[in-house]
Structure formats: structure tokens, C-alpha cells
Amino acid sequence: MAPLEPWEKALVNGETYPDSVHGQIPCQNCHGGRQSADKAEAHTDIIARPSDDPEIYCQECHPDVVALNENNLHDNLAGYWTILDQRTVPEDHETIATMFGNHCSSCHATCGDCHVSQPALVGGGLIDGHMFNKTPSLTRNCTACHGSRVGNEYLGKHEDLQADVHFRQGRMACIDCHTGHEMHGQPAACEDCHTSPETQMVEPANHRYDGVQSPRCESCHITATIGQDDIEMHQVHGADLSCQVCHSVAYTSCDGCHVAISETTGNPFYATDGSYLDFKIGLNPLKSFDRPYDYVTLRHVPISSDSFAFYGDNLVPNLNALPTWVYTTPHNIQRETPQAASCNACHGNADLFLTVDQVYPNEVEANQPVIVPVIPAPISEITATVGITITEGISATAGLTTTTIISPTEQNP
Amino acid sequence: MKKAQRIQNIKTILLSLMLVLATAVLLSSCSSSAETDSAVALQTALEPTAVIPTPTEETAVAPTAVAATLPTDECLLCHINKDELIQTADPVEEVVSENEGEG
Numbered sequence: 266m267a268p269l270e271p272w273e274k275a276l277v278n279g280e281t282y283p284d285s286v287h288g289q290i291p292c293q294n295c296h297g298g299r300q301s302a303d304k305a306e307a308h309t310d311i312i313a314r315p316s317d318d319p320e321i322y323c324q325e326c327h328p329d330v331v332a333l334n335e336n337n338l339h340d341n342l343a344g345y346w347t348i349l350d351q352r353t354v355p356e357d358h359e360t361i362a363t364m365f366g367n368h369c370s371s372c373h374a375t376c377g378d379c380h381v382s383q384p385a386l387v388g389g390g391l392i393d394g395h396m397f398n399k400t401p402s403l404t405r406n407c408t409a410c411h412g413s414r415v416g417n418e419y420l421g422k423h424e425d426l427q428a429d430v431h432f433r434q435g436r437m438a439c440i441d442c443h444t445g446h447e448m449h450g451q452p453a454a455c456e457d458c459h460t461s462p463e464t465q466m467v468e469p470a471n472h473r474y475d476g477v478q479s480p481r482c483e484s485c486h487i488t489a490t491i492g493q494d495d496i497e498m499h500q501v502h503g504a505d506l507s508c509q510v511c512h513s514v515a516y517t518s519c520d521g522c523h524v525a526i527s528e529t530t531g532n533p534f535y536a537t538d539g540s541y542l543d544f545k546i547g548l549n550p551l552k553s554f555d556r557p558y559d560y561v562t563l564r565h566v567p568i569s570s571d572s573f574a575f576y577g578d579n580l581v582p583n584l585n586a587l588p589t590w591v592y593t594t595p596h597n598i599q600r601e602t603p604q605a606a607s608c609n610a611c612h613g614n615a616d617l618f619l620t621v622d623q624v625y626p627n628e629v630e631a632n633q634p635v636i637v638p639v640i641p642a643p644i645s646e647i648t649a650t651v652g653i654t655i656t657e658g659i660s661a662t663a664g665l666t667t668t669t670i671i672s673p674t675e676q677n678p
Numbered sequence: 679m680k681k682a683q684r685i686q687n688i689k690t691i692l693l694s695l696m697l698v699l700a701t702a703v704l705l706s707s708c709s710s711s712a713e714t715d716s717a718v719a720l721q722t723a724l725e726p727t728a729v730i731p732t733p734t735e736e737t738a739v740a741p742t743a744v745a746a747t748l749p750t751d752e753c754l755l756c757h758i759n760k761d762e763l764i765q766t767a768d769p770v771e772e773v774v775s776e777n778e779g780e781g
Contacts, residue, residue, distance in 0.1 A: 272763035279758030292753035300752050304766045307752055395757075534777050 269383070269390040278394020287397050295322050316376035323376060330376075330449050336469035337450030339374040344472040351586045352568065357577070364576050367533040368524045372410060379448065384409045400440060401448075407439045413540075414517045418597040423542060426514055429597050442480040451476070474592055477555045482508045498605060507549070507558040509594055511605035515542040516595035522567035525575040537567050544604070547619035547635040551592050563619055563635055564593040585631040590619055613643035 282288045293300070295315040301307040315322040324331040334340050345365070353361050371385060378384040379401040382391050387409045392402060401407060408416030419439075421428025431437040440448070451470060470476055488494040491503030498511060521538030547563040549556060566589055573580040604611045611617060618637045621629060629636075756762050 271767040271769075272760060275757060275763055275767070276760060277754065277757040279754075282758075283754065291751060292757075296753070298753065302752055302756070304756070307756070536777065 268388060274382075274388070274390030276391065276394060278396065282395045285396060288395075314375055314377060316378075316381070319376055333450040334376075337448075338470055338473060339448065339450070342369065342373055343470070345369055347472045348587065352581050352583045354582055357580050360576050360580060361573070364524060364573050364580075367526065368535060374410065378410075379406050386410055403438045415596045418516055418595055421597075423515075426542070426597060427599060430599055444480075447479050474551055474556070498608075504557060505559045507556075507561040507594075509562045509598070510546050510558075510560055511611075512598045512600070512602060513544075513562060513595040514597050514599055514602055515544045516562070516564060516593065516597060517541070518543045518545075518565035519567035520565060521569045522572055523569075523575070524573060544617060545590065545619040545623065546617050547590055547637055549592070550588055550635050560637075562593050562595060563588075563590040564595075565589055566591050584628075588632045588635045589628050590624070590632050590635050608644045612641045615640055
């Protein structure tokens with residue numbers, strides 16, 4: 266998408282906007298400034314991003330959405346703090362907060378970043394002549410922020426890797442899975458929605474995989490859960506492997522992120538030592554009733570002990586408090602993948618698993634909870650116990666299963 | 679309730695702001711009709727600085743169609759006018775991102 270010209274970013278659609286609901290509200294009510302034909306004078310004390318303060322500018326008419334906002338990860342970025350709090354120590358939190366303000370808070374999403382303009386990360390600018398769009402744009406809102414990992418995977422921007430089947434085949438946008446309800450944050454109290462005698466408080470989410478899976482693959486693919494369709498892999502592994510273990514392909518991992526302030530421009534910037542496509546199955550660090558899988562896909566996050574060295578020495582003293590290989594849900598789902606082409610494409614295939622030799626030596630301790638101690642043996646070696654008569658050489662197994670699979674799928678998109 | 683109070687305060691501020699605006703608009707419509715009305719024109723001649731405080735450009739820019747239905751809103755007038763925006767936009771700053779690698 267071509268970048269917007271400076272004037273385009275500020276052009277209000279004189280045909281549509283003044284007649285819309287929000288167009289009835291004087292500009293100054295939201296943006297401040299002064300009445301003047303002189304630009305500089307008019308822009309005195311201008312409020313560029315009113316929806317940074319939705320309690321002032323939106324709440325009166327959208328109390329339900331605004332009430333949830335303070336618990337919305339998009340607004341409070343609590344996910345970052347959940348991690349930073351564990352890897353750093355309280356004495357340094359002031360310094361870390363400065364670092365965060367310079368490098369991380371620009372990712373914070375306002376109402377306007379999803380409904381009115383492009384996020385500042387990509388230069389800002391009105392999307393649709395200042396119309397308040399109900400439905401955010403996939404490319405101009407969502408992947409403007411979620412571009413380098415999720416966007417590139419979902420849209421198939423990596424060479425040799427296909428776009429996600431939901432995009433390629435289903436033409437689905439992000440919001441077909443990530444609903445407005447999810448994007449606005451869950452209510453802090455169940456009884457906001459469920460009115461019953463017993464009032465149960467649910468803690469607001471403090472990271473992106475907190476609580477129930479939402480969305481969840483099984484909500485749409487009901488039959489994929491164990492034993493409910495003819496696919497052998499689903500029957501054997503429907504509950505102990507996450508869907509992505511078999512249905513996603515290589516995704517982005519990163520190493521060594523460092524942040525600093527540029528000497529030449531004074532702008533904050535970051536640099537990562539490397540990013541690469543990888544695929545690693547490891548133990549589930551978030552195993553719970555809501556995420557029951559034993560094995561999940563993991564990605565390497567670019568934290569290192571000197572990531573914040575620009576701001577001081579030893580600011581990440583507790584690097585080992587959490588794994589550097591984290592739970593991930595790649596957005597490049599495919600029906601057929603190399604690792605699920607046959608049982609033994611996975612069983613006995615050491616490359617797929619996060620074993621100790623795959624982990625940087627200084628990160629082994631941190632990753633103990635996710636490292637796979639022993640990879641699953643090739644099927645021929647366990648047939649005796651399970652009673653499946655397959656030998657390694659006979660690749661026909663995969664072919665046979667395929668035939669039984671295809672028919673139910675056609676009626677079952 | 680603090681919030682309610684704040685909203686109330688904002689409302690009061692906004693209301694007074696709008697009153698001021700309305701007065702300003704009334705005044706400026708007087709000044710723009712000055713040339714046709716001889717009585718006012720006389721006044722103008724007597725006290726030119728006080729009556730025509732704003733640059734003439736300002737009223738010239740206003741498209742009549744909009745002015746007829748809405749009180750003149752300078753913000754809207756400029757922001758729906760592509761040429762005006764092109765003329766007044768700050769030059770493109772070449773912000774070369776210094777970030778390296780994926781974030």
C-alpha cells in the first residue's frame with residue numbers, strides 16, 4: 266500500500282463525514298485548538314489523539330466499550346509488564362518505565378487506531394475521510410501494528426510459504442476470528458454479562474494468552490476434537506497436541522533485541538540480532554484447563570540480558586525467571602503440513618522438537634520448563650504397545666488416511 | 679463522582695466555547711455584509727481597524743454552500759479542502775526508521 270501524502274492524512278471527506286453522527290460534533294470538542302483561518306493559530310493546543318482519553322471524548326455515548334478499556338491489553342499493554350516485572354527487579358522499575366515509555370508505549374492502540382486513522386507506527390493519517398468505521402481494516406489497522414510476525418504469516422509474505430488457509434481459501438479478515446468483544450477487552454466482572462446470584466470476579470487479562478482461548482479453533486471446527494471425525498491424526502492426537510503443532514508451518518523467531526536512542530536523530534530505535542523462520546514443538550508452558558495440550562509450538566523471543574544496556578547495567582537480572590521460548594499460535598494454518606504428512610514425518614524427527622541441544626547454552630536453565638526431554642519414537646518402535654501395524658518404510662499410511670479424510674471435509678468446511 | 683463532575687465541567691466549558699463561537703460568527707457575518715450595507719459601510723469608514731479585524735482571505739475562502747447551512751467552522755473548512763491542505767502541509771520529513779530487524 267502506497268504511503269499517504271501529508272495532505273491525504275488530514276483530508277476529511279466533506280461529502281460523507283459532516284452528515285455522519287460524529288460529524289455533528291464540532292471538531293474542537295474533540296481536538297481543542299482555536300477558530301482561525303491561520304493554520305498555526307488554529308492548531309494552538311491541539312489534541313491530536315482524542316481517543317487517548319476515551320473517558321472524556323467517547324464515554325458519554327459509548328459507555329459500554331469505554332468501561333472495558335482500562336482492562337484492555339490494547340490500551341494498558343499489561344502483557345509487557347507481566348513479563349518485564351518477572352525478568353527485572355523492583356529497584357530498576359523506574360528506569361525500566363523510562364525505557365518502556367521511549368520504546369514500547371508507541372504500540373499502545375487507541376480507539377482511533379482501530380476505527381479512525383492509521384496507527385502512528387506507520388505514520389498515522391485518516392483512513393476514510395475521518396469516518397468512524399465500525400469494522401477495522403485488516404491491513405491499515407491490524408497489520409499496521411501486527412505486521413512483522415502475524416501479518417507476514419497470515420498474508421503469505423514469506424517466500425515459499427503459503428498464506429494462512431483462512432485468508433487464502435476462506436478470505437477471512439482478522440476480525441472474523443478476533444471479534445469486537447475480544448478487541449475491546451473482556452469485562453472485569455462476569456456479572457456484567459452473566460447475571461446470576463453468585464458474583465464471580467474474573468481478573469482482567471494480564472497477557473495475551475491469559476484465561477480461555479479466544480478465539481479457539483474448535484469453536485468453528487467442532488469435529489476436529491478427539492474422536493469426532495475420520496481423521497486418524499485427530500483421533501490419536503486431538504487432545505495432547507495443539508492444533509498448530511500439526512497445522513502451522515515455519516514462523517518467525519527473533520534473537521537479541523537491543524533498544525537505544527539514536528545519537529544522530531534523538532529518536533528511540535531498536536535492533537534485533539536476527540530474525541529467522543523456524544518451527545519448534547516444545548512442552549506447553551501454560552498447561553491448564555483452558556489450554557490442556559502437552560505439546561505446543563514455541564517461538565524464541567528476542568530478550569537478552571543486555572537488551573536494555575543503553576539504560577544501565579544488569580537491568581535484566583532475572584532473565585531465567587521465564588523461558589525465552591514462548592507459547593505461540595502462528596497465523597499460517599494449512600490443511601497439509603510437512604510435519605503431519607505422515608506419523609513418522611513427526612515421530613523420530615529431531616529437527617522439529619525443542620531439545621536441549623537446540624537451545625543457546627546460556628538459556629538452557631530458563632527453558633527447562635519447555636525443553637522436550639525425549640522426542641517421540643518412530644511409530645515402528647511403538648507399534649507393539651499400540652497395536653498399529655505400520656512399518657517405517659511403508660509411506661502408504663499417509664496416503665491411506667488421506668482418502669478417508671477427503672470426503673467428510675467436503676461437506677464440512 | 680469525580681468523572682461526572684469532570685464531564686459536567688467539560689460540558690460547561692464547551693457550552694461557553696460555543697457561545698463565544700456563535701458570537702464570533704455573528705460578528706464576522708456583520709463584517710462580510712459591510713460592503714453592501716451603506717450604513718455599516720459608513721461605520722467602517724469611521725473605525726476601520728475595529729470592524730475589520732480579520733484578514734479578508736478568511737471570508738473569501740468560505741464556500742457559500744457550507745456557510746449557508748453551518749456556522750462557519752474553520753477546522754472543517756480547511757480539512758475538506760484538498761488544495762488548502764496541500765499548501766499548508768508541513769514538508770515531508772524524511773523519517774528514516776533506524777529500527778533493524780523484526781519487532
